Amino acid sequence: MKIAISSTDGKLDTPFNPRFGRCEYFIFVDGDTREWEAKANPAASARGGAGPQAAQFLASSGVEAAISGKFGPNAYSSLEAAGIGAYEADSGTPADLLDRFLAGTLKQVNAPTGPKRH
Amino acid sequence: MIIAVASGKGGTGKTTVATGLALSLAETGQPVACLDCDVEAPNAHIFLNPTFEHRETVNQLIPAVDPDLCDGCGKCADVCQFHAIVVLGGKTLVFPELCHGCGSCTLVCPQKAIREVPKAQGILEGGPAASGGRTAAGIDFAQGLLNVGEPMAVPVISQLKKWRGLSDTDIVILDAPPGASCPVVESMRGADFALLVTEPTPFGLHDLRLAVELAREIDIPAGVIVNRDGIGDAGVDDYCREAGVPILMRIPMDRQIAEALARGESLVDAFPEYRDQFRDLHDRIVEQIVRQRVGS
Amino acid sequence: MKQLVILSGKGGTGKTSVTAAFAHLLAQEASPFRSVLADADVDASNLELVLSPEIVSREDFRGGQIAVIDQDRCNACGICQDVCRFDAVLDDGEGGYRIDPLACDGCAACVYQCPEEAISLHDQVVGQWFRSESRFGPLFHAALRPAQENSGKLVTLVKQQARLLALDEDYDLVLVDGPPGIGCPVISAVSGADLALIVAEPTASGVHDMRRALETTNHFDVPALVCINKADIYPEGAAEIETFCQSEGIPVVGRIPFDTTVTGAMVQGQPVTYFQPDAPASRALLRVWDEVADIIEGLAE
Incomplete structure (x- = not known):
């Protein structure tokens, strides 16, 4: 299973970025092998609609679960349509969050959790 | 004057x-x-x-997609410069606040699945x-x-x-x-x-x-x-x-x-x-x- | 790291004037925060006139694209004019068509409908953005060329750059001087802020204008504070603002008196708190800043 975690600098051991649509990087991790790579988020500087564009990016990368801080309405409905699970975290490094996700202690959200962004 | x-x-x-x-x-x-x-x-x-x-x-006109007619081809999303319409998982989603009301998606839809509705x-x-x-x-x-x-x-x-x-x-x-x-x-x-x-x-x-x-x-x-x-x-x-x-x-x-x-x-x-x-x-x-x- | 936007x-x-005073107070040794400054009023960027920044780097800003007709391919069928909803396709006076760049929205409807594929979109350099060093810390600002679109996108970019520097170098605060109004650039300025300070004026329309700004911060879920500038010019108006804020539970963090020293400071290119620290407006601004600083410290991480 492929997992995406929002990040500011694309590193595993620095605090993750709680912004989904406009995070600078996504860290893609293979949940089975723990192999990972960071890719720049093409939606980070979108003029609008960063949430849906980030969701599209994850969908085209074959991601099945997304971990971030808050999911706005547009981001949430896009992930839902793409069949990507949205998991909410408040703090931690991507490495911690991966452990918590694999241990089943991260909360999956079933509705938007963040305010509408432009 | x-x-x-x-x-x-x-x-x-x-x-x-x-x-x-x-x-x-x-x-x-x-x-x-x-x-x-x-x-x-x-x-x-x-x-x-x-x-x-x-x-x-x-009013501005925004697209409304008829899910029965839409085949998820994604042409609408291709032409939208503002990412206001996207196709994900075969579903077409519209984000009204991103839409500029240009009507381009409606014009290109091969299934005629999009009509336009007014939004204040x-x-x-x-x-x-x-x-x-x-x-x-x-x-x-x-x-x-x-x-x-x-x-x-x-x-x-x-x-x-x-x-x-x-x-x-x-x-x-x-x-x-x-x-x-x-x-x-x-x-x-x-x-x-x-x-x-x-x-x-x-x-x-x-x-x-x-x-x-x-x-x-x-x-x-x-x-x-x-x-x-x-x-x-x-x-x-x-x-x-x-x-x-x-x-x-x-x-x-x-x-x-x-x-x-x-x-x-x-x-x-x-x-x-x-x-x-x-x-x-x-x-x-x-x-x-x-x-x-x-x-x- | 917190983001405070002035609106x-x-x-x-x-x-x-409020932002410049805050920038000055933030740069004092006793200040609890180190801050990065961002001028989000890219239409009319005035913060630089007070901070005398030295530009460290400048980048072109490519704004929205506009349509261009290749006249060699155009067969003058007029479909582009029919589909354009922005009145941007004009008759060129010779039986053909041309695009009015000021009206073109860059929607590309004409590009996809042209049977001759004669129309394409082109990037436009519509302004520049700058990273500067000011005497009160790093400043991100921009200059949008007059008559250009996309000030919202440029606002987003300026704020994003300020935020990245603040994260990289462990600053505590990004102080954003916002644009006027409630439209696209304001939405970009408010988006992602932790706190907004609305500078209201006691006029017959003051409450109404402030309410529109408050509805905008509300809409985007950003907590707001209000300070009243030129509070003594129309005391009834100031009282009306306070009553409204009280009923809505919005803190009023200060009243700044009408004081010509503010203009004097502007002419000298100085924050008023630096120019004449004992002037009535300066003393009031110091109190406003103390209250705002307390509230920022109280914001949950």
């Missing part, structure tokens, strides 16, 4: 000038219309006391204006009001400029929004003259330069009103001389004027001597327009 |  009252900087006195000019001209019996194009923060109504007799909604962006309201208890005969007033959370002021302004009942013989005074980008361009497009209100400070000068450049870009003649004259420095005067932009009127810094305006009294009601100055201003504007036409 | 519904209420 259409006069757009503008300024790069906010709070320099655009509304004071627009309403003062409208009231002074209307009293001479000329048909005057005043349109408040500052749809993000319209204030002119305070000084003109209009009775709103007509209201209309400003703001309202227009207007009617005859009365000020200070007197009927200011002849002022036809209208304003636009952008709905909170809607990003785009331009469609509200462009519909306002087509307000009902305006005729070619009217003197139309447009109270433009501050700044120098798209909403100001939309307000100034098609005007015969740009009346730029500034204050003699470094902020005022910096933003006046932008407003003058903008008027030149749109290719309409411009003149300057210096408001709160005496508070700052000589920068604005020096600039106007160098740039060849005429200063058409000065309104001095006077705490009594500031207090009257804050209470909601128009400049000409509080200080009637300004009526003649505004009528002179109108004559000078006409002269500038004629000079420009003869010159070019 | 007002109506222009010219004194946002930039």
Whole structure:
């Protein structure tokens, strides 16, 4: 299973970025092998609609679960349509969050959790 | 004749000038219309006391996808420059607040699965204006009001400029929004003259330069009103001389004027001597327009 | 790291004078925060006139695209004019068509409908953005060329750059001087902020303008504070603002008196708190800042 975690600098051991649509990087991790790579988020500087564009990016990368801080309405409905699970975290490094996700202690959200962004 | 009252900087006195000019001209019996194009923060109504007799909604068309007809081909998403329509997991999603209402998705859909539905962006309201208890005969007033959370002021302004009942013989005074980008361009497009209100400070000068450049870009003649004259420095005067932009009127810094305006009294009601100055201003504007036409 | 944005519904209420004073106070040794400054009023960027920044780097800003017709391929069928909803396709006076760049929205409807594939979109350099060093810390600012679109996108970019530097170098605060109004650039300025300070003016429209600004911050879920500038010019208006804020539970963090020293400071290119620290406006701004700083410290991480 492929997992995406929002990040500011694309590193595993620095605090993750709680912004989904406009995070600078996504860290893609293979949940089975723990192999990972960071890719720049093409939606980070979108003029609008960063949430849906980030969701599209994850969908085209074959991601099945997304971990971030808050999911706005547009981001949430896009992930839902793409069949990507949205998991909410408040703090931690991507490495911690991966452990918590694999241990089943991260909360999956079933509705938007963040305010509408432009 | 259409006069757009503008300024790069906010709070320099655009509304004071627009309403003062409208009231002074209307009293001479000329048909005057005043349109408040500052749809993000319209204030002119305070000084003109209009009775709103007509209201209309400003709608934008947004796509609505029929899921039975849609086959998820994604052509709509390919042509949308604003990412307002996307296809994910075979479903087509629309994000109305990102949509610019261009209709491109509807045109390209091979299944004819998209129709367009109106979404309110703001309202227009207007009617005859009365000020200070007197009927200011002849002022036809209208304003636009952008709905909170809607990003785009331009469609509200462009519909306002087509307000009902305006005729070619009217003197139309447009109270433009501050700044120098798209909403100001939309307000100034098609005007015969740009009346730029500034204050003699470094902020005022910096933003006046932008407003003058903008008027030149749109290719309409411009003149300057210096408001709160005496508070700052000589920068604005020096600039106007160098740039060849005429200063058409000065309104001095006077705490009594500031207090009257804050209470909601128009400049000409509080200080009637300004009526003649505004009528002179109108004559000078006409002269500038004629000079420009003869010159070019 | 927190983001504080200074706003007002109506222009010219004194946002930039307040921001400049805050920037000055933030740079004092006793300040609890180190801050990065961002001027988000890219239409009329005035903060630089007070901070005398030295530009460290400048980049072109490519804004929205506009359509361009290849006249060699155009067969003058007029479909582009029919489909354009922005009145941007004009007759060129010779039986053909041309695009009005000021009206073009860059929606590309004409590009996809042109049967001759004669229309394409082109990037436009519509402004520049700058990273500068000011005497009160790093400043991100921009200059949008007059008559251009996309100020919202440029606002987003300026704020994003300020935020990245603040994260990289462990600054505590990004102080954003916002644009006037409630439209696209304001939405961009508010988005992602932790706190908004609305500078209101006591005029007949003051409450109304402030309410529109408050509705915008509400809409985007950003907590707001209000300070009243030129509070004594129309005391009834100031009282009306306070009553409204009280009923809505919005803290009023200060009243700044009408004081010509503010203009004097502007002419000198100085924050008023630096120019004349004992002037009535300076003393009031110091109190406003103390309250705002306390509230920022109280914001949950």
